[in-house]
Amino acid sequence: VIARWPSFHGSSIGALAVSGRPSLRADFDPMLPVTPFIPAPYPYRCRLPGCGARCSLECAEALDAKIREEGPDTVAAFIAEPVIGASAGAVVPPPEYYGLVRETCDRHGVLFIADEVMTGMGRTGRWFGMEHWPGVRPDILTTGKGLTSGYVPGGAVMAGGRIVETVNAGGGFHHGFTYSHHPVVAAAGLAVMRYLERHDLVARAAVMGEHLMVRLRGLADLPAVGDVRGIGLMAAVEIVRDPASRQPYPASARMAQKIQAEALKRGAIVYASGGQVNGAGDLIMLGPPLVIEREQVDEAVQILGDAIAAVTRA
Ligand SMILES: Cc1ncc(COP(=O)(O)O)c(C=O)c1O
Numbered sequence: 001v002i003a004r005w006p007s008f009h010g011s012s013i014g015a016l017a018v019s020g021r022p023s024l025r026a027d028f029d030p031m032l033p034v035t036p037f038i039p040a041p042y043p044y045r046c047r048l049p050g051c052g053a054r055c056s057l058e059c060a061e062a063l064d065a066k067i068r069e070e071g072p073d074t075v076a077a078f079i080a081e082p083v084i085g086a087s088a089g090a091v092v093p094p095p096e097y098y099g100l101v102r103e104t105c106d107r108h109g110v111l112f113i114a115d116e117v118m119t120g121m122g123r124t125g126r127w128f129g130m131e132h133w134p135g136v137r138p139d140i141l142t143t144g145k146g147l148t149s150g151y152v153p154g155g156a157v158m159a160g161g162r163i164v165e166t167v168n169a170g171g172g173f174h175h176g177f178t179y180s181h182h183p184v185v186a187a188a189g190l191a192v193m194r195y196l197e198r199h200d201l202v203a204r205a206a207v208m209g210e211h212l213m214v215r216l217r218g219l220a221d222l223p224a225v226g227d228v229r230g231i232g233l234m235a236a237v238e239i240v241r242d243p244a245s246r247q248p249y250p251a252s253a254r255m256a257q258k259i260q261a262e263a264l265k266r267g268a269i270v271y272a273s274g275g276q277v278n279g280a281g282d283l284i285m286l287g288p289p290l291v292i293e294r295e296q297v298d299e300a301v302q303i304l305g306d307a308i309a310a311v312t313r314a
Pocket residue numbers: 008009010011081085086115116117118119144145155
């Protein structure tokens with residue numbers, strides 16, 4: 001399986017092996033099967049040759065090169081988060097990216113796995129993040145988190161008929177756990193989906209997401225705010241020491257964690273992440289509930305701005 005760097009797909013050995021997240025791999029590195037990685041699109045810090053102000057999609061072409069390098073017959077799948085989650089902070093790839101990925105996978109007979117654990121279930125303003133790339137369908141889709149809205153732990157894998165039939169013809173998929181296939185999880189998932197539908201919350205995530213992005217862009221005047229990005233109600237602010245050179249604070253400064261603590265003190269829960277710039281780099285992510293009100297978005301962004309100002313001024 002070819003994966004991208006940075007990325008995160010989970011903490012079990014198989015999922016971690018395809019995750020480009022050094023801090024979380026560190027304790028398990030010797031046990032992880034070797035995975036070929038390609039760079040994930042990350043416009044704010046792209047260093048691929050040819051990728052400048054106008055993205056030339058070297059990151060999509062890197063998939064073709066990597067499949068050829070590995071040998072197409074040895075590559076089963078390519079895995080990607082439609083919008084990168086905590087490992088790079090709500091990075092939205094260029095509009096052409098997934099069309100090229102799909103074409104490349106098809107050309108080489110490689111399956112495309114979309115990891116929608118973070119982007120699925122309405123988070124980005126569509127039921128699934130991949131819907132932002134019309135006409136591009138993954139072969140396998142994973143989802144979790146919003147699937148049960150966190151009321152009970154739940155996750156799911158979906159695949160098209162061709163894959164399911166092939167697996168069944170090969171003797172089926174033996175992957176049971178004591179508590180897998182649990183009816184309570186299925187009931188919670190159904191209840192969440194019905195609630196989302198009844199209250200039109202996916203469309204609401206798109207509308208509130210636009211408002212959130214407008215408000216977050218208002219933080220760009222703060223000297224430590226290097227980039228503001230995201231889609232729907234999945235957003236991130238990248239904190240830098242120097243916006244001109246985009247140089248991050250040293251990891252030891254723990255700026256994201258300090259901002260998170262300051263925001264919590266002031267009444268907002270934000271997600272601190274980072275390490276995407278060779279171990280340094282600070283990201284503050286926002287993933288508010290889909291029922292959030294406009295005024296609450298305003299309040300959260302105001303608090304975040306105050307927290308960033310307080311911590312980076314100190
Ligand atoms: C994009 C993505 N994929 C996979 C996972 C792993 O999900 P779980 O911890 O439920 O296995 C996460 C968790 O944060 C994630 O963000």
